[in-house]
Amino acid sequence: MIILGIDPGYAIVGYGVLDYRNNHFSVLDYGAITTDAGTPFNERLEIIYDRLCEIIDRWKPEAMSVEKVFYNNNAKTVIDVSQARGVIMLAAQKGHVPVFEYTPLQVKQSVVGYGRAEKKQIQEMVRRILSLEKVPKPDDTADALAMAICHGHTGVSLMSGTLRMKRGI
Numbered sequence: 550m551i552i553l554g555i556d557p558g559y560a561i562v563g564y565g566v567l568d569y570r571n572n573h574f575s576v577l578d579y580g581a582i583t584t585d586a587g588t589p590f591n592e593r594l595e596i597i598y599d600r601l602c603e604i605i606d607r608w609k610p611e612a613m614s615v616e617k618v619f620y621n622n623n624a625k626t627v628i629d630v631s632q633a634r635g636v637i638m639l640a641a642q643k644g645h646v647p648v649f650e651y652t653p654l655q656v657k658q659s660v661v662g663y664g665r666a667e668k669k670q671i672q673e674m675v676r677r678i679l680s681l682e683k684v685p686k687p688d689d690t691a692d693a694l695a696m697a698i699c700h701g702h703t704g705v706s707l708m709s710g711t712l713r714m715k716r717g718i
Contacts, residue, residue, distance in 0.1 A: 551577065552704075553610035553646065554697030555601075556689045557618065559633040560584055562597050563689030566608045567679075569701035576679050577608060579690050590629070598636040605644035613641045614700035616692070617650045649704045651696065659699040671695055 550570070556563035565579040582600040584593035615638070618631055641648045651659075657666040660674050672684040672691045678698055685691045 550612065550701075551608055551610045552697040552700050553604065553608065553613045554693040554695065554700065555613060555615045555637055556692035556696060557616060557630055557634045557637055558689060559590070559593055559597070559629050560586065561687060561689045562601070562633065562637070563687070563691070563693035564601070564604060565685075565690065565694035565697045566604070566610065567694070567697040567701065569697075574679055574698065574701060576681070576694075578604070579685055579694055581687055581690050590632075594632060594636045597633055598640050601637060601640040602644065605640060605646060610646050612700055612704060613646045613648045614696040614704060615648055615650050616656065616696055617652050649700055651699050651703075655703070656695050656699045659702045660695045 550568070552567050552569055554563075554565040554567070560583065562582040563579075564582065566577040568575040568577055582597055584596050588596070615634065618627060618634060638648060654664045657671060658664045660666075660678070661670050663670075666674075668688065672688070672695075675681075675691050675694045675698065676684045679694065685694060
């Protein structure tokens with residue numbers, strides 16, 4: 550199964566594409582979609598959408614794993630990230646990619662085995678699980694890979710259950 554993990558944002562959208570087969574991950578691609586601060590917000594959203602559509606067209610993921618947005622102290626940031634999430638979800642919908650959402654707690658538990666893990670612990674486990682020489686940068690990229698790992702560890706059973714339900718099994 551090809552999984553596209555996304556760490557949503559509007560300045561930086563981390564992405565990671567993993568192939569998950571027989572309980573083993575293979576890295577296909579990862580990086581970040583970046584937009585400049587001086588660019589009008591609507592153009593930033595368009596850049597995110599267009600670039601993500603290119604990634605979806607190239608890799609044809611069978612699932613997209615996206616972090617759920619949680620409220621922090623800055624309401625404007627939450628609103629802007631939510632708008633970016635909207636174009637991310639639209640790209641998935643247009644590309645016929647099912648979307649699975651996970652909380653930061655779920656990702657930490659899945660990747661590290663501890664819900665209160667620190668960012669550095671998660672990044673190191675991503676590096677180890679994927680047999681990478683170093684932690685991917687920027688941090689948003691490592692977070693996106695963690696999202697994909699989380700789906701591989703927990704979401705595959707959700708997907709097969711959904712398919713069984715659709716088939717009446």
